[in-house]
Amino acid sequence: MQVLQEFRNADLVHKLAAEIRRRVTRPWVLMEICGGQTHAILQYGLDQLLPAEIELVHGPGCPVCVTPLDLIDKAIAIASLPNTILCSYGDMLRVPGSQRDLFAVRAAGGRVQVVYSPLDAVRIAQENPDREVVFFAIGFETTAPPNAMSLLQAKALGLRNFSLLVSQVRVPPAMHAILSAPTNRVQGFLLAGHVCTIMGYWEYEPIAAQYGVPMTVTGFEPVDLLQGILKTVAQLEEGRVGVENAYTRAVTRDGNRAAQQIINQVFEPCDRNWRGIGLIPLSGWGLRPEWADFDAEKRFNLGPIRTQESPLCIAGQILQGVKKPHQCPAFATLCTPQAPLGAPMVSAEGACAAYYRYGRGLEQSTRSHSEGKS
């Protein structure tokens, strides 16, 4: 943890912020892809240290937020079946489905088990041979290796009662979607450090070139984030376009080859719906045909799922950086973490939850009295 403290060093943070202020000559709009970065920026108030010219908009990198409604409804349907155990990461339990959430299923007697790793779900399948155990495999490239590993392990153990409900998504196609949208305002990207740890950053180079948008691989601590912003701003100010790495302690250009190999053994690219955004071609991973036996969507005959989104929720515009959470009329009034209308208000990585938790959009009442503001 001492290591982390160095990346929160106040002197270094203020030096980097000063350097960003020195370099900026005109307005720039940057998007941080990852919801973890959004939370860190708000938690540390890093936006307060930036010059007014820099606007940070928040990207779609919240796996809970983009998991499509029909899959949440499917998870709810599976969890409601007798003799099944649905295993999930905790955040998914509070995400509203069309009618209810997984917490409600659990309260009604359904077996929904929060796990910290898909390998825990494999263990639960071993311990409950008379029950079907389904793991809700959501997430970006970061969760793909452990989720794939769970199938490799289940197969090695000869488990016949284990399957995955897959909602695996990838960052690069989402960036294509954002950059090619007519509403796009993003001029530079902070790439998600954890995703690049697995995948490397070579696949972003053609995207940067195609759209003329500079990018920087960025970590999650204050020093990391400001370094990412500085490198991106420097590229913009100097008229350069490329992918630079401000997270060298974790990321290489090629990424983690072993992890990629595990992903490729189990998954192949497929089209995916992103909640609030819509279908993005080849933006996800699905199970390869040889793993079809482990596909929960095939194993359970769930019948037609009719989904219904809250008409008040503007999650799609939030996830694409078109609007900020506090610009939603329902923000902090009709939609709160206690009673969320949409997924971004639920997840630990959701932008709406971050704005709510750190009191953004409430600045009128908080900042006007704050003395000693940097």
Add this chain to the structure above:
Amino acid sequence: MTTETNLPAFEGPLCPLPLSHTERIVLGHGSGGRMTHDLIRTLFQAHLGNPYLESGNDFARLPLGIEPHSEGHLILSTDSHVISPLFFPGGDIGRLAVCGTVNDVSMSGAIPLYLTAAFILEEGISIETLEQIVRSMKRAADEAGVLVVAGDTKVVEKGKGDGLFITTTGVGWLPAHHNPRGGEQAHPGDVVLLSGPIGDHGIAVLSARGELGFEAEVESDVAPLNHLIQAVLKAAPHTHVLRDPTRGGLATTLNEIARQSQVGIRIEEATIPVRPAVRAACEMLGLDPLYIANEGKVIAIVPPAEADAALDAMRQHPYGAEATRIGIVEAQPIGRVIMRTTLGTHRVVETLSGELLPRIC
């Protein structure tokens, strides 16, 4: 009768209960008949014994003891304890059940005097475990200087309870000369004091549950705070608010006070003590120590003239050795807690929403 009893120990060779029922609680222990009676006599009374508990009545008739003829208030509080696991580093459900209620009574400024304890036992729990917990209650009660004067025991079928639940109710006496004190009494200008590092209890329990995936070397801070609080009140008699940041942690408790008092509370992140092991566990799980439960800490909100004296008094008590001054009360923004981060930026600290869940990537 006192705790010095001539009755044979439970595990002893002369145990009066039929052998088959000396090891585990069975439904008969809650029948109200002979087995219940024996359990009360040989376990609860043997360890917690005092003349009130042993009166044999369904009530306890108690002298107030302190200033019996003066004006003042009775302070009453109750709390149920359902913690799992029953034993964790630094404590157990018994110590928690005594300290939780002693502390709730103490936050009024009252001197806690008496407790009652109601036990809901799950069929099958070992009597040795129960005895260990009752002994721990006795130690905590002795430390706090309170007596357990009445109790109740019920047994539920196996699978209908999680080993053991304990509900304690506490009575204390608040002499009349005390100012009104409570969450609604924070005034602009007051100083916010915290008696020590936050998050120890929550992380110790998570670790004991095996939910961290690693072992955190953290002990729960569960402790009776009544003596520390009396010392603070002696040094700072005009203390406006005393509250223990239990469930929901420091952040949630400060928000409650800000709302109740219709004030703003400003805190300094750098002044809030967090043990390195707690910080490390929180980093791993994506948790914020501000929201982690404590069972042996108190927030004191004190007029500025008495703040130094109150802080000194805390620091001289073993449970307040690491006390710090963490912030101030202001008129605005009403109902909000604002934190100046270690980077000099500001952010709103919100109330905990829902249950604490770890992040997923």
